[in-house]
Amino acid sequence: MVLVDSSVEEAPRTLLPAALRTGAARTLGRAVTAAGLPAALGPALRGAAVRASRAGRAGDPAARDLVRRCYRTGRVWRGALLENSRYPDTAAELLALRAEHPLKAPATVLAGHDGPPGGPAPRWLGRQAALADALGARFEVAAPAGHLVMLDRPHQVARAVLRAA
Numbered sequence: 001m002v003l004v005d006s007s008v009e010e011a012p013r014t015l016l017p018a019a020l021r022t023g024a025a026r027t028l029g030r031a032v033t034a035a036g037l038p039a040a041l042g043p044a045l046r047g048a049a050v051r052a053s054r055a056g057r058a059g060d061p062a063a064r065d066l067v068r069r070c071y072r073t074g075r076v077w078r079g080a081l082l083e084n085s086r087y088p089d090t091a092a093e094l095l096a097l098r099a100e101h102p103l104k105a106p107a108t109v110l111a112g113h114d115g116p117p118g119g120p121a122p123r124w125l126g127r128q129a130a131l132a133d134a135l136g137a138r139f140e141v142a143a144p145a146g147h148l149v150m151l152d153r154p155h156q157v158a159r160a161v162l163r164a165a
Contacts, residue, residue, distance in 0.1 A: 033074025042071035112145035
């Protein structure tokens with residue numbers, strides 16, 4: 001198993017009930033779609049998010065027509081809102097699952113780092129290393145790479161997968 005710049009929640013918690021968060025996400029998703037925001041902003045926001053998540057603010061390699069077809073609809077927006085509304089619950093469930101059933105398969109935690117080489121490791125790398133320790137996994141840094149490690153360092157991701165096999 002290879003976790004690539006994985007989410008890490010040491011103490012997940014929620015302030016509002018799941019049903020309330022889910023309902024609010026659905027309502028907001030419908031409102032955003034009805035207002036035409038996906039059609040107006042979807043592709044541009046996708047591009048900005050990809051640039052913000054890549055080393056050196058590299059561009060989006062996806063075909064423009066594909067991005068337009070996908071991100072101009074409300075489906076992606078509604079899905080993202082629902083996913084994020086339930087993220088704390090999923091993180092808590094995963095933490096409980098790990099406590100009950102320790103991972104037996106070989107694993108690698110591959111973390112992206114876009115900072116200066118040899119510079120002080122940011123808090124993110126420390127959290128990724130702690131996740132690797134908790135899983136009994138190998139820890140590896142992909143640099144230079146942003147959160148979208150698979151775009152910035154595809155060969156390093158492929159090597160980690162092949163090594164895990």
